[in-house]
Amino acid sequence: MRQLPILATISFLGCLLFSTEGQARNGAFYFQVAPGYGTYETTEVVIDKSGNYPETNFTPSLQMGLNLFGYGGFYGEFTAFGWDLTSSNIGGGGFAGGGVRILPLELLQYLWPHVWPDMPLIPTASNPEGVSWHDRPFELGLSWGMGYHMLGEEYAYEAEYTKFGIDLQYFVTDTFAVGLDFPFYTPTFEPVRVVDWEDNRVACVDGRDFVLAGPNTYLTYNKDQITDDTCTGVAPRAGFSAAYLTITMLADFGI
Numbered sequence: 001m002r003q004l005p006i007l008a009t010i011s012f013l014g015c016l017l018f019s020t021e022g023q024a025r026n027g028a029f030y031f032q033v034a035p036g037y038g039t040y041e042t043t044e045v046v047i048d049k050s051g052n053y054p055e056t057n058f059t060p061s062l063q064m065g066l067n068l069f070g071y072g073g074f075y076g077e078f079t080a081f082g083w084d085l086t087s088s089n090i091g092g093g094g095f096a097g098g099g100v101r102i103l104p105l106e107l108l109q110y111l112w113p114h115v116w117p118d119m120p121l122i123p124t125a126s127n128p129e130g131v132s133w134h135d136r137p138f139e140l141g142l143s144w145g146m147g148y149h150m151l152g153e154e155y156a157y158e159a160e161y162t163k164f165g166i167d168l169q170y171f172v173t174d175t176f177a178v179g180l181d182f183p184f185y186t187p188t189f190e191p192v193r194v195v196d197w198e199d200n201r202v203a204c205v206d207g208r209d210f211v212l213a214g215p216n217t218y219l220t221y222n223k224d225q226i227t228d229d230t231c232t233g234v235a236p237r238a239g240f241s242a243a244y245l246t247i248t249m250l251a252d253f254g255i
Helices: 003-018 104-115
Strands: 028-034 036-041 061-068 072-083 091-102 138-152 156-173 176-189 192-196 201-206 212-214 239-252
Touching: 036 072, 061 239, 072 138, 091 156, 104 138, 138 176, 156 239
Parallel strands: none
Antiparallel strands: 028 061, 028 239, 036 239, 061 072, 072 091, 091 138, 138 156, 156 176, 156 192, 176 239, 192 201
């Protein structure tokens, strides 16, 4: 039984080495699994009473999307990360949302005849004589998205986020692609942090500081009763960047 994973791995590598390249799809549904590593960049999002910040860690991501006419499409995503997963100080967060993805290389097929009339074919491993630009086995994507973000440990935060990203894909076959993805998320926090989920209590923040009511204490409010005038300090600032290895499965629907 232990030989099965080895045989599966050999078969997979064989497909990569000897399969004929696919081409960038005109239109398809796709499902993407992306293991990666993320970096949470902040000096203001405090996650415990000791003043610690979120840590960098393994960051898996899932994405489902729709590609239309080879020019772009829509996607939904879920990204998670965590730290100290085997200790009592477990913490983590995630992003859930969606957006649009543009494929600018497809537009170049209309530009090349004017600026490079004698553009040569693109040679590939399976076709040394070359293929047309439209039939290239690689793709470049530019993405923009937005959604909901949460993270925390002893203290928790909620935010909306915007996302910008760039990705590269290589089509091993018409239904399978591998690549790299480099997204950057910008959360927009409110100037509050959750200090007690069970009792629905929050505290105001000003940068990384609590609104102190005395030594090692802070004023708390019922989350449902917070108004725009309750917490007027500066909200915490942060950014999250990641690098992913993408594994994508596609189902062509002929558009």
